[in-house]
Amino acid sequence: MGVMVKKRILAVLTVVCLFAGNFVLTSCSGRKTAAKKQTYEFTTLSKGSIVSTVTSTGTLAVVSSVDVLAEMSGRIEKVFVDYNDHVKKGQIIATINTDLLKVQEKSAKATVDKAQATYDLQLLTVQNDKTLFDKGFLSEFDYKSALATLRIDKAELDSAKASLEEITTEINQYAYITSPIDGIILSREIDAGSSVSGSSSSSATTLFTIAKNLEQMEIEAEVDELDISSIKAGQKATFTVEADPGVQFTGNVKEVRLVPESDDNLVYYYVIILADNKSGKLLPGMTASINFVKEEKDDILTVPSAALRFSPSSLSDAEKNRILFAAGLPPDMSQEEKNAALQQYDEQLKSKAPEKSGSEEKGSSGLSSLMGGGRIPGAGGPPGGGGPMGGGRSGSGQSRKVGQNNQDQESLTGAAESVTRKPLWYLDENGKLAAAMVQIGISDSLKTEVSDADFLTGKKIILKVKVE
Template sequence: MAQGQSDPSCRRSPPPGGRSLRQRYSGDHLQRILLVRGLLKLLLVVAVLAGATAAGWQPATAWWAARNRPKFDTLAAEQGDVIEVINSTGTIEPVQSVQVGAFVSGPIVGLHADFNGEVKEGDLLAEIDPRTYRAVVARDKAALAARRAELERGAARLQQARREEDRSNALAERNVASISESDLDQAHFTRVGMEAEIVMAEAAIEQAEANLDTSEANLGYTKILAPVAGIIIDRKVELGQTLAAQFQTPELFVIAPDMRREMRIFASVDEADIGQIRLAQESGKSVQFSVDAYPGEVFEGKIAQIRLASTTTQNVVTYPVVLSTPNPELKLLPGMTAEISFQVDRRDGVIKVPNAALRFYPVRDHVREADRVILDGTALEADDQARGESPSASAKAEAEGERKRRHVWVVEADGLLRGIPVTSGIGDHRATEIVSGDVEPGQRLVVGVAPKDD
């Protein structure tokens, strides 16, 4: 084929009728046809995409709902024992603290007892310089001897006066003129005077004896003796220290008797709890406590006293409660702080739920429709309380019973919460007894909303 000539076979054959599309239709009509074809193609693409979206919409919606569905933390209900306690703190003290003082003054010349020493009644603890008091005893003994000598001399004079009076009376009976009336009177009253002197001498002897007893007692007080058997928990005197008892009785030692047999714990209990404490005392329930010195050991005691003398501090009324506990190993020392748990009630083999399950309050959207009225009722109660109206005593007592009627929540298959009405009983720091309600051991109860995963 010569250059510049085209192959007849490569030429486009004319459409049927011998004319092209452009030749058969005008320009505007051709544009409408092309536009319709484009729209049909677009609709076909949209239909394909819509079908694909419809096919995946339901799984996607289910995945999104599952992803945003709240997750809850749960704990299982159990069957076991519940012990209700009231906690308090107290101070450990001896049953009795005997303060040993000094009755007389003077320097300490002997010290025979020390801290923590065990003494018996009558043991010598300390000595005060006795020289001054010995001298006073010697003086009072001499004074007593002088008074007794005066009594003997007065007795002799009285005997002489009586004889003279007897002779004067006898002489007057034989011869009245031989003795005058004045001589008779003188003899008589001389005898009466001597009898009075005898009485005075006897009184002087008693006074001297009393002075001697006082001085001997003061001499005895220079020896400080243990008034009771016990342990010396404090010593407040040093050797050579001078005591001045005329101003204030100085305290030398403090002795605690029977520390091994019994110690006391003094606690303050709030007035709201004192009724339960009294019931625990009447039923003889034990009390457990611990001290920081022995953190792994639990001690036991009993309620000895509930004293009636209340104490008010910042409008809080408390009552002193005294506990009694043995102390054979002397582990409990005076002044220790005791963490006390009063056992006021006990239930064995009951269904109990975690305290967090009773405290849980769900969001309205997380609760199934049938149980949302529970939340509405709670809101109304809160609104009533917000008005600040003070209820009567009977209403308070009724409200106290209503407080025990609560709800616990379980997760349904659809992820929503269902409320279970229960009546609570006693509780401890972990769980609360369920008196009535459709709760079974092992049932998972909601205690909170779990955090979402990123």
């Protein structure tokens, strides 16, 4: 055995010593456990596409709408439109009764006529007083008093005319309710005979709500704070509605509102989505189930996610740990080095058999550095963290993307770069259980991307135990 080989085995043994005691008890018990004969359902690696998403729900609403308010008080005389009617800008959609206004208009006209006559009379008086004043027959005081009276009469005339103009405007303009935009009537709050309050009141009556159009809809989605960093303006989103669950609609993120909201200590943010609605199937108020597309990959190696969750119950924990130790050895180790490492692994377990090791954390970390990161799947706890089935928050559907193993393997006890690896179990050429550690990528919960797994192509990967 060469010098370099001995060095590499020595490095492996350093780690073996750290974790060997961790599995003593399970090793001892494993010798007493007889393997149960089991049959399995198999799957294979395949090329495919995966879309990783964040899920949410939201409510459909119109993009733009206008509330039509009463601009004068009175009684509704006629209503010309109903729900869902299309209207044009300037179209008369209702009228307010003007009988009382017309009476007020006549009175206002009479007031104007009276004020006009008073003014005209005073104007003649001033003209006459001017002649007398110029000839010295009228004092300056009397003349200026006449001028002041003329100005007062003029002001009263202007006031009467303004009052008449206001009433005339109400009759000719405010009494006719018109649509301010082209659109569709979403709501009608009045009927003929309803009393309304004008905008001069403290609370003007809302008569109609008109949507600009329904060809484009808006969704206000609530996104959890854990996922909000994955959402950007312009991002694609797909959604379905309960009224037509078989149809998938598409939209794009318009904006992410930065003001946080909270409910029962859960923090979320509103994300606004714009979606086309030329089909007219989407209606205001519908509930949408939304998938924000985080990442899409095509022509990648995939495996059913259930295969990554499989752990053989027919093996003891010690047996599983030995197989996973072998699977986690650096791929560029020669077979001679691997055999030597496994031999020393077994010897360390035997030498530690009478003892109890309290350094579980230390042992796990030593093994994980050999296996490229993550806890050993099996007795020690869940498979490596951060993967699609490793306890991530519901909805995100994507594993953490992490770096490749350090290519420099001279120091096997050095810190490996963080990657997310999990085991895939299969039957070797002798029909015995074997495992391979693969790096996982994005997931849609049904399928997961795997890499460093080309050697498994064509092999039957264990999916689950077959139910007899």
